[in-house]
Amino acid sequence: MKKCFAVVVGLGLVALSACGSSDDQPASSEGSKTVTLVSHSSWAVSKPVLAAFEKASGYQVKVLTDGDAGQAVNKAILTKDNPQGDVFFGVDNTLLSRALDNGLFQPYEAKGLARVGTEFQLDADKHRVTPVDYGDVCVNYDKKYFADRKLAPPTSYDDLVKPAYKNLLVTENVSTSSPGLGFLLGTAAKYGDGGWQDYWKKLKANGVEVVDGWDQAYNEVFSGSAGGKKAKGDRPLVVSYASSPPAEVIFAEPKPAEAPTGVVAGTCFRQVEFAGLLSNAKNTAGGKALIDFLIGKEFQQDMPLNMFVYPVLKGAAVPAEFTKYGPAAKSPETMAPAKIAADRDDWVKTWASLVLK
Numbered sequence: 001m002k003k004c005f006a007v008v009v010g011l012g013l014v015a016l017s018a019c020g021s022s023d024d025q026p027a028s029s030e031g032s033k034t035v036t037l038v039s040h041s042s043w044a045v046s047k048p049v050l051a052a053f054e055k056a057s058g059y060q061v062k063v064l065t066d067g068d069a070g071q072a073v074n075k076a077i078l079t080k081d082n083p084q085g086d087v088f089f090g091v092d093n094t095l096l097s098r099a100l101d102n103g104l105f106q107p108y109e110a111k112g113l114a115r116v117g118t119e120f121q122l123d124a125d126k127h128r129v130t131p132v133d134y135g136d137v138c139v140n141y142d143k144k145y146f147a148d149r150k151l152a153p154p155t156s157y158d159d160l161v162k163p164a165y166k167n168l169l170v171t172e173n174v175s176t177s178s179p180g181l182g183f184l185l186g187t188a189a190k191y192g193d194g195g196w197q198d199y200w201k202k203l204k205a206n207g208v209e210v211v212d213g214w215d216q217a218y219n220e221v222f223s224g225s226a227g228g229k230k231a232k233g234d235r236p237l238v239v240s241y242a243s244s245p246p247a248e249v250i251f252a253e254p255k256p257a258e259a260p261t262g263v264v265a266g267t268c269f270r271q272v273e274f275a276g277l278l279s280n281a282k283n284t285a286g287g288k289a290l291i292d293f294l295i296g297k298e299f300q301q302d303m304p305l306n307m308f309v310y311p312v313l314k315g316a317a318v319p320a321e322f323t324k325y326g327p328a329a330k331s332p333e334t335m336a337p338a339k340i341a342a343d344r345d346d347w348v349k350t351w352a353s354l355v356l357k
Helices: 047-057 069-078 096-101 143-148 178-191 196-205 214-221 226-231 244-250 284-294 297-302 320-325 337-355
Strands: 017-020 034-039 060-065 087-092 130-142 169-172 209-211 237-241 261-263 269-278
Touching (some): 034 069, 034 284, 047 060, 047 297, 069 087, 069 096, 069 178, 087 096, 087 284, 096 337, 130 143, 130 284, 169 178, 178 196, 178 237, 178 269, 178 337, 196 337, 209 214, 214 237, 244 261, 244 320, 269 284, 284 297
Parallel strands (some): 034 060, 169 209, 169 237
Antiparallel strands (some): 017 060, 087 269, 130 237, 130 261, 130 269
16 A cells, blocks of 8 residues: 555565665664654655654654565564564554564554544554554456456456356465455455355365465556556456555556446455554654654545555545545455454465465
8 A cells, every 4th residue: 555556555575675764864762863663565655744743743754664564564573572663553453463462562542542433443452553544455357358358347255256257366375465364354254164265265266366465466467457567467356455446547647537447345354554662662752653643634634645545533534536436345344353363373374275285
């Protein structure tokens, strides 16, 4: 979900990179004027919005980004005793229990939290994480592909295993990709503990392709994206986000009247992203100020067209382009965090044995 379309809504480069206004400064410490945010490679914010926070708070923000959400969370856990920064942004409800169980965050109740929807506050009793945004993992389709063949696009999970859609879908590896994991959890929510395995057996038999991450799936294998056209991708169905179609419009030159891609509404799973103050943060005061900023109105209204997610702040305005081309799913699949925590690791192992062999 990043402003640069090559990595919009999902996965990015595995290599560690840095951005922001203070890349060359040392790691922050208590009393320092630098606060360091660690995130996945889809982090993005408008320069004037970040500059306004820096001016008002007196802190300069250093940003370290590192791959997909799953990769970034795993690295943060491995380095929790000597963290790269002060705040981690980008852990979502599919990975939340892993972060909390490993003691990644320390409690902090952000200022302004009362204005955040209670449905997003999944750690409301301890405040180890603060909800920042939400979005929907959904299958996207290439409109031109289906129109040219006079074939109706799929509308549900059930459709994806039908012969008409054989060898058309590409998805991401569940063990390394946040949208890939979201898609698996969506099928588990839809078909239940006893049914999702059979569904994936059918999906495999119907020719689903699995790649490591979102960037490869969307920009190289999918036929409907700007990146996919350049790479001559040949699969017209891809696991991505409900917010991918507006990105295709906003970053296109010239802009089309309609999005060239659509969303299979019956395949959506709701994700909520959080930020947290790292347990061994060196600059806790700066980290707290940064978290307050992330749920403030200015940042919340800046997010949609930068990271292509929805704000959690009540009353935050969403740009017309975003709602026109990427409305949130009306009836997404959801799953209780406790259920995800209890079964996720076993499901990932089972999925790998069923799909990757």
